[in-house]
Each structure stands twice: as structure tokens, then as C-alpha cells.
Amino acid sequence: MDFDLMFTSFPKLLGATVVTLKLLSVSLFFGLFIGLLFAILRLNKNIFINKFAYGYSYVFRGTPLLVQIFIIYFGLGQIEYLRSTFLWVILKEPYWCAIIAFTLNTGAYTSEILRSAFQTIKPGIIEAGKSLGISNKIIFYKIQIPIAIRQSLPAYGNEIILMMKGTSLASTVTLMDLTGVAKYIISTTFKPIEVFIVAGGIYLFMTFIIHNVIKYLEKKYSFQ
Amino acid sequence: MNIFKKSILTVLASLLVIGNVYADKIKIGTEGAYPPWNSKDASGNLIGFEVELAKELCSIMNHDCTIVEQDWDGMIPALTGKKFDAIMAGMSITEERMKTISFSQGYADEVASLAVMKGSKLENLDTPEGINLSLGGASVDKALKILKGALAGKTVCTQTGTIHQNFLQSGDVGKIDVRTYKTQDEVNLDLTSGRCDVALAAAVAFTDYANKSGKAVVLTGPTFSGGAFGNGVGVGIRKSDTKLINDFNSAIDQARKKGIISKLAIKHFGFDASM
Numbered sequence: 001m002d003f004d005l006m007f008t009s010f011p012k013l014l015g016a017t018v019v020t021l022k023l024l025s026v027s028l029f030f031g032l033f034i035g036l037l038f039a040i041l042r043l044n045k046n047i048f049i050n051k052f053a054y055g056y057s058y059v060f061r062g063t064p065l066l067v068q069i070f071i072i073y074f075g076l077g078q079i080e081y082l083r084s085t086f087l088w089v090i091l092k093e094p095y096w097c098a099i100i101a102f103t104l105n106t107g108a109y110t111s112e113i114l115r116s117a118f119q120t121i122k123p124g125i126i127e128a129g130k131s132l133g134i135s136n137k138i139i140f141y142k143i144q145i146p147i148a149i150r151q152s153l154p155a156y157g158n159e160i161i162l163m164m165k166g167t168s169l170a171s172t173v174t175l176m177d178l179t180g181v182a183k184y185i186i187s188t189t190f191k192p193i194e195v196f197i198v199a200g201g202i203y204l205f206m207t208f209i210i211h212n213v214i215k216y217l218e219k220k221y222s223f224q
Numbered sequence: 225m226n227i228f229k230k231s232i233l234t235v236l237a238s239l240l241v242i243g244n245v246y247a248d249k250i251k252i253g254t255e256g257a258y259p260p261w262n263s264k265d266a267s268g269n270l271i272g273f274e275v276e277l278a279k280e281l282c283s284i285m286n287h288d289c290t291i292v293e294q295d296w297d298g299m300i301p302a303l304t305g306k307k308f309d310a311i312m313a314g315m316s317i318t319e320e321r322m323k324t325i326s327f328s329q330g331y332a333d334e335v336a337s338l339a340v341m342k343g344s345k346l347e348n349l350d351t352p353e354g355i356n357l358s359l360g361g362a363s364v365d366k367a368l369k370i371l372k373g374a375l376a377g378k379t380v381c382t383q384t385g386t387i388h389q390n391f392l393q394s395g396d397v398g399k400i401d402v403r404t405y406k407t408q409d410e411v412n413l414d415l416t417s418g419r420c421d422v423a424l425a426a427a428v429a430f431t432d433y434a435n436k437s438g439k440a441v442v443l444t445g446p447t448f449s450g451g452a453f454g455n456g457v458g459v460g461i462r463k464s465d466t467k468l469i470n471d472f473n474s475a476i477d478q479a480r481k482k483g484i485i486s487k488l489a490i491k492h493f494g495f496d497a498s499m
Contacts, residue, residue, distance in 0.1 A: 074410065077417035092419055094403075174381075174403040174414075183297060184404070187385030190300040190324045 005194045016181035023167045027102035035110025042115045060108035073097040073173040098170040106163045117151035150221045157214030250287050251308035253294040257407045259432045260492040261314035273492035274312040284475040316387045316454030326463045328472035330456025334497040335447035337427035342440035349445045357451025372398035381411050381420035388424040391452040
């Protein structure tokens with residue numbers, strides 16, 4: 001065991017963690033909006049809107065994240081027509097390709113989490129609002145959404161952790177995230193165990209933080 | 225002795241026999257993604273210069289060999305972790321790698337080159353045809369200076385953990401944006417898509433790709449050898465396996481004398497890359 005290497009690679013890996021956190025926070029931010037939008041679409045009574053939203057979450061939950069990144073990065077890059085459009089400005093950059101893939105992926109899962117949370121709201125609560133003369137719009141924003149968010153906290157916490165680990169795939173499209181830099185150090189030192197232990201430790205620490213923040217929020221907004 | 229005990233003993237005994245057979249067998253690791261050195265045919269069988277050369281060397285050494293596939297970025301850790309006993313994967317003999325593993329004598333050598341898409345501004349660089357970084361001198365300095373100017377701020381793509389990456393990050397060509405990929409295939413894809421302004425790899429890796437894909441990939445600038453590019457390609461072997469190193473060294477000697485290496489090199493590279 002080369003402890004020196006572990007010490008010297010630690011600051012480099014920590015620097016790369018910034019990239020990982022950036023990828024994670026940006027894709028979670030956009031993913032939450034997409035998730036909320038598609039959760040609402042899923043609850044729509046119109047069969048076309050409903051099926052469209054279902055189709056999106058079905059496709060993105062039913063294919064591996066790695067395949068999605070490869071299709072967006074290497075796949076779309078091969079379409080000559082696309083390279084002449086303004087879209088290429090975004091798709092040319094590996095960073096945005098990764099963000100798009102992560103956002104669409106987490107959006108699909110988040111929409112399912114929120115949809116099931118909406119559906120667990122007891123009709124009595126909505127009826128109580130109605131009987132007090134509160135408008136449907138206010139019921140939705142002030143009653144349904146807050147309850148749905150509380151309900152979905154444990155599942156969404158899991159999704160954040162899964163996504164955090166999923167960002168390691170960014171290294172497959174040349175991004176120098178935590179895993180990317182770990183692989184780079186290994187490619188010059190040929191010592192995978194030491195470097196991956198340190199990288200794994202950093203991932204574990206991030207999970208620890210996320211887990212505890214979610215646990216705190218769960219407690220704070222508990223119904224009891 | 226009942227039938228149950230008997231069958232267990234039979235299985236154990238046969239395991240011992242199998243174990244012994246494997247002990248004499250040499251496993252050779254290759255990447256299978258760096259044509260014409262090593263690659264795979266449509267049905268997934270390993271083919272290429274090194275796959276055929278490995279078979280020849282094994283028959284000279286009178287060893288039973290199997291050739292196994294291993295991703296490039298895990299090649300040396302897999303060797304030291306005893307997943308296989310030798311590397312034949314277009315791996316150049318460099319000082320950096322010699323810190324961890326040993327090499328046989330070189331069996332082939334072949335220059336590196338930059339490549340761009342036809343029509344690129346970098347297509348016609350005013351540099352000498354080839355430079356040897358070990359020799360140095362005025363022409364090398366001049367070529368590097370021209371490259372520094374031409375490549376400044378450009379995105380240069382190459383495969384992870386290669387001599388090419390080492391060279392690009394050595395600072396010899398100034399400030400460039402180096403992007404690294406898991407395989408040469410991915411480098412080729414991003415060169416044609418335009419994400420890479422220019423790519424660096426073995427010259428034949430590009431010409432082979434251009435021929436097979438029909439894409440307008442062209443070589444540019446000088447060809448590189450020496451220095452960060454190492455001293456030819458050899459068989460990577462664990463430092464402790466001194467006997468295997470000697471075996472490979474004498475097998476390579478014999479194969480060279482018989483002209484086997486040259487013949488295979490001409491077949492796969494189109495020119496005699498043997499050494």
C-alpha cells in the first residue's frame with residue numbers, strides 16, 4: 001500500500017470533486033423542474049399528454065445512464081446535419097452533453113417519485129380545502145405540492161445519492177470529474193487500489209452529507 | 225467409499241490436473257482496439273499484428289498461450305495483479321512504465337503523428353517530416369516551436385495513459401486543451417465530429433481508420449519518435465518473471481532472424497515496422 005500516493009493524490013481528487021458537485025447540482029436543479037412538470041403531465045386526464053409523459057420516464061428509466069450519455073455525446077455528434085445547427089454549440093461541449101444526459105435521467109426518476117407522492121395525498125385533505133372555499137389553484141400550490149414534496153423526501157434523497165454516483169460516468173466523455181482524475185492518476189502511477197480507495201472515500205463522504213441533510217429535512221417536516 | 229465421496233474426489237483430482245495445465249499456459253493480454261497492432265474482427269475474435277506475432281512467439285518458445293482482452297487503462301495493473309503474464313498491446317517501452325514492469329526487447333517500432341480533418345487550418349504545417357526527440361537539435365526545436373504556435377489553445381485529443389498523452393502534457397507543445405479518451409476509436413469519432421481540432425496517436429492508427437471508414441482524416445506535422453515516445457514496442461512482463469523475459473527475448477531474436485516479424489509487419493502495417 002502506497003500511502004504517500006494516497007496523500008499526494010488527495011488534494012488533486014478534492015479539486016476534481018468540485019466538477020462532480022457542479023455536474024450534480026446543475027442536473028438536479030434542472031431535473032427537479034422537469035420531474036415536477038412531467039409528474040403533473042402524468043396526472044393529466046388527457047390520454048396523449050399522459051402517455052407522452054409516461055413514455056419519457058419509461059425510456060429514460062429503462063435504459064442505462066451510460067448508454068444515454070453515449071447516445072447524446074458520440075451518437076448525436078455523428079449526425080452531420082446537427083453539426084451545422086446552433087445546437088452544436090451546446091452539444092460540442094462534453095460538459096453540456098453530460099448535463100443533458102444527467103438532467104433527463106434524473107428528471108424521469110423524479111417525475112415518478114413526485115407522481116406517486118401526489119397520488120398518496122388523501123382525497124380528504126383536498127376536500128377539506130374545497131369545503132373551506134379555497135380555489136383549486138391555491139389548493140394545488142399550498143396543499144398538494146408541499147405534501148407531495150414531504151412525501152417524496154426519502155425517495156428523492158435516494159435519487160440524489162444515485163445521481164451523485166452516476167456523475168462518475170462523466171469521465172467516459174472526457175470530463176475530469178472525481179473519477180476522471182482518479183483514472184488519470186492511475187494511468188501514470190499504475191496503482192488503482194490506492195487512488196480508488198481515496199476517490200471512493202470522497203464519494204462516501206458526499207453520500208454521508210446528503211443522507212444526513214435529507215434525514216434532517218424529513219424530521220423537520222414530519223407530520224407527527 | 226460411497227458414490228458421493230468418490231465423485232467429490234474425482235472432481236478435486238480433475239481440478240488439480242486442470243490447475244497444472246493452466247500453470248504452464250501463458251496468458252497474454254491485449255487491447256483489441258488499436259488496429260493494426262491489435263483489434264477484433266466482426267465476430268469478436270482478436271486479430272492484428274500482435275495477435276499473430278504472439279502465436280508465432282509462443283510456438284517458438286513451445287508454450288501453450290491464450291490471448292485475453294483487457295481495456296487499455298487497466299493493462300499494467302492487470303499484469304501486476306496476475307490476470308495475465310505478458311502484455312502485447314502496442315505498448316511502447318518507456319522509463320515511466322519500467323518503474324512498474326519490465327519489457328522484453330522491442331519487436332516493432334512505429335512513429336506517432338498528429339491528424340486533422342481534411343480542410344483544417346492545421347493541415348499544412350511547415351515542419352520537418354520527422355523529429356526524434358531523443359536526438360534534439362535545431363530542427364527539433366524549430367518543429368516544436370512551430371507546433372507550439374499552431375496548437376496554442378486548440379483541443380488536442382488522445383487516448384488515456386499513452387505515450388501520446390505524456391508528450392502532450394509534458395509542456396513541449398505549450399498550452400493546449402488535452403482531452404483523453406478510453407479508446408482510440410473514441411478519439412477517431414470525436415476527431416471526425418469536430419470536437420477535437422487535432423488528435424495524436426500512432427500514425428498507422430489514423431491511416432488505418434481513414435482507409436476503413438472512408439473519413440477524410442489526414443496526417444499533419446512531423447512524425448514523432450524518441451523522448452516521451454519511448455524506444456519501440458516490447459512485451460510487458462512482471463519484473464519478477466525473469467525467466468519469461470529471457471524466453472521472450474530469445475523468441476524475438478529467432479523470429480527476427482527467420483524474418484517472421486518483418487513479414488507480419490508488412491502484412492499489417494503496409495511497411496516493415498519490425499525492429
